[in-house]
Amino acid sequence: MNITVVEVQAWLDDFAKKIEDNKDYLSLLDTPIGDGDHGNNMSRGMTEYKKSIEDKQPNTISDTFKILAMALISKVGGASGPLYGTAFMNMTKATVGIDVISSYEELSKVIEQGQIGISTRGKADFGDKTMLDVWIPVVSSIKDENFNDEIIENAKNATKDLVAKKGRASYVGERAIGHIDPGATSSSYLFETLLNYI
């Protein structure tokens, strides 16, 4: 593993592209159990990220994460904005002074700080049918060095059979069952694209 600022920016570019390509699908997922804007929300954030990266040309991992955090915080507005924003703000702090992430252990510490940010801000637990249902297993699997596509995919799909206890989806009660969580899906894109750089 040799994740430098170059890989991080390539990863986040892939993520931005994935979000853009799946914008309508994410909003569609958000329609039956939310307000149908998750794709638009994430897209607004990632578009800003791309613009800001272009402008500021950061050359550290930490500064790159900071730009992403600020873009998400200042452009999304939905629940996902402050949650992803806090995650990347924490990851900004966790990577200060780090030029290269070269082990699963190092990577897991960084991603775990992100997950802790989401947990703290959103006060949700595993199984509440949120993006955390992807972040938590991902952190474990990186720790265990068995981080792969299947883990991500399964974690995302597992949200399908759940009732939501947090966020807008909690208002639809039982009717949430049968629908994959949009935030879990966007998080699955984040980690799928990360896999390319490990």
Next chain:
Amino acid sequence: MNITVVEVQAWLDDFAKKIEDNKDYLSLLDTPIGDGDHGNNMSRGMTEYKKSIEDKQPNTISDTFKILAMALISKVGGASGPLYGTAFMNMTKATVGIDVISSYEELSKVIEQGQIGISTRGKADFGDKTMLDVWIPVVSSIKDENFNDEIIENAKNATKDLVAKKGRASYVGERAIGHIDPGATSSSYLFETLLNYI
């Protein structure tokens, strides 16, 4: 001709019945060139007349007309209310002290007063596609002693090919052509039912 208060009340009962029976039709006529309420308006007025006649049991022609005038004025609200109301108010005055109308000449004077009331209040002329297009020929025909169904029917039908210059129908311009005027139609009922008592 021997029109006493008995005949007048029988006439107005017939008129009330005719309005009730044709309420929807009158409103329908008022739909393309007006606001679709002429049947309801007239029906409200005549229902009040029936109630009021029951209550007050007037025993002169003049008092009967007065009750009708008041009913129309106080219950209709549309353009037709004050117009018919003024007509019958004038006819109230024209019949003070008269127990029986026994000639075309006497009858024409009474109806003409009604027509003058409408003309004065509404400031319309013959050919403006209003109820006056029936009242004016009716007055002439009574004067000429050739008052009959055909005259009434023709007068009403003649409104069909006109553009309206007064009332709500004037807003639709050329589009009024092809539609019989609702007020002319209700007036035709008034005079058709009168024919039975001559």
Next chain:
Amino acid sequence: MKKIINDPSNVVEEMLSGIVRSYGNLVERVDDSRVIKENKLFNQVSLVSGGGSGHEPAHAGFVGDGMLSAAVLGDVFTSPTPDQILTAIQSTNNGQGVLLIVKNYTGDILNFEMAKDMAEMEDIRAEILVVDDDIAVENSLYTAGKRGVAGTILVHKILGNYARQGKNLDQLLEIGNDVVSSLRSIGIALKGATVPEVGKEGFDLADDEIEYGVGIHGEPGYRKEKLQPSKVLASELVDKILASYGSETKEVGVLVNGMGGTPLMEQFIFMNDVLDLLDQKGIKVIFTKVGNFMTSIEMQGLSLTTIDLTDKSEWLGNLESQVTTISW
């Protein structure tokens, strides 16, 4: 028909009751009537307006200190009757006469004229001010004249303050006519309104169609067209209105009035476009107001009203004066 009502033939009665029970601190019902009047009457010429119901908050929402003394409510889209108007006159007159502010519709004119005649028989002087601000249908020999629409509210406001300041009936009538002649309005409809007793929409528009110049009872306008961006609609209306003034208009007041079913968001976007256009033409806008004032039940659409305020700083003061009403 999907409405939150009980008996369609009883909507005016129940609404009236709802109004006076909700705002009993400001207005009251004259017993056994369709008249809503101020709780406190002031020592001034009384201002009475009214018309068919379905235009709420007009006119009951504008009863109060500095605007109307009373409003008379007819059935939905039907003029009130002369006896009710007379009640409004009698219950508000305190010797200085009553000004009747009437929108130019045959039914309203005739019923108010009749009430005026009846008042005269009781030695109460009443005068009628006819408001005909809607330029969609041009005044001509061939119609009942221009219709009266949202500009009426500005008449209430300006004359209301003058009446409060002590102007007499003749003065109010004269100023009123001057105000009316400085008003211009046009409406746009996206979707018709349903009169409860009728049960279906008063007119139909296709899903992508709008109509320019529709009246507040759904009277037909002057053109149907595919829906356009707000800027284009604003431009059509502004151009038509400015053309009708002639060229000397330097300062105007602008009222954007929602028809009942159009949200404030759209009204503000439209106003923004109107202000851009007036700016470009060098016309100064010195008074603005946005909201549902003269509605057409739940019609979707709005109307634009301007008032020429060039050299009329006194009118501006009246427009800006404080009033105590439900809805100004």
Next chain:
Amino acid sequence: MKKIINDPSNVVEEMLSGIVRSYGNLVERVDDSRVIKENKLFNQVSLVSGGGSGHEPAHAGFVGDGMLSAAVLGDVFTSPTPDQILTAIQSTNNGQGVLLIVKNYTGDILNFEMAKDMAEMEDIRAEILVVDDDIAVENSLYTAGKRGVAGTILVHKILGNYARQGKNLDQLLEIGNDVVSSLRSIGIALKGATVPEVGKEGFDLADDEIEYGVGIHGEPGYRKEKLQPSKVLASELVDKILASYGSETKEVGVLVNGMGGTPLMEQFIFMNDVLDLLDQKGIKVIFTKVGNFMTSIEMQGLSLTTIDLTDKSEWLGNLESQVTTISW
């Protein structure tokens, strides 16, 4: 989608511009922001509210002396972002701290919390008051809690007057929580709203169907049913609200709030029925208000809000106090 707009992605920007240009005598935009603030700031704790757009006149219509110091406008039905909220905090704070009045939606809560954290880093004290008056979705361990709806306006009004009277931030927060716990709201929808960028209605109802308990963004309610007369709807809502209070409620204030597409006529008819029901139950109604305050774009429907005013004559005074805002 039939709306008077230009670019669907620019509606908030243009609306905001329309608001400040129309009411520049009362409010102004903080440069390069989505913040509308009072022209004059007073020497008091600042009150800031906000949320997604599409609820107009909330919240910008309630900015002014005696209510809010500023409103922050998010995209349609989307919370404003922390940086914008921070701007509102910075531009209104005058050393006595800022109270953030937030409707209970996860997005709003998280963004306002983040802004509060950011303000603290700049040594500005900000506190969050969460309004969760909508009892349609019961609070429980299994949801994000009750939603915040039209009762928020009454919170603005009561706290606005207290802030003007000089209460400090802690006092306002404490009273605020007390006010919130005395509020109850439920909505009814007849027809969904269309978010401009989405282009179709947020939810579907059959032609003869209504839904009880719908939220102000079209969140699902607790029951769909055939449309009923106003009396029946009123009875359902009043019963549910009173049951949730327990038994000691003697005096209440009542707010009937239109959702944007429902005309005032229906709102007053519904209020009339509500007042009948409360009368029958011996509950005194000492404050009433009817109109479009917290809308859901052009949704058809309304909400009923009550506030328990038993032994709260001070709150009543605050509700009745004069304010200088666009829309109260």
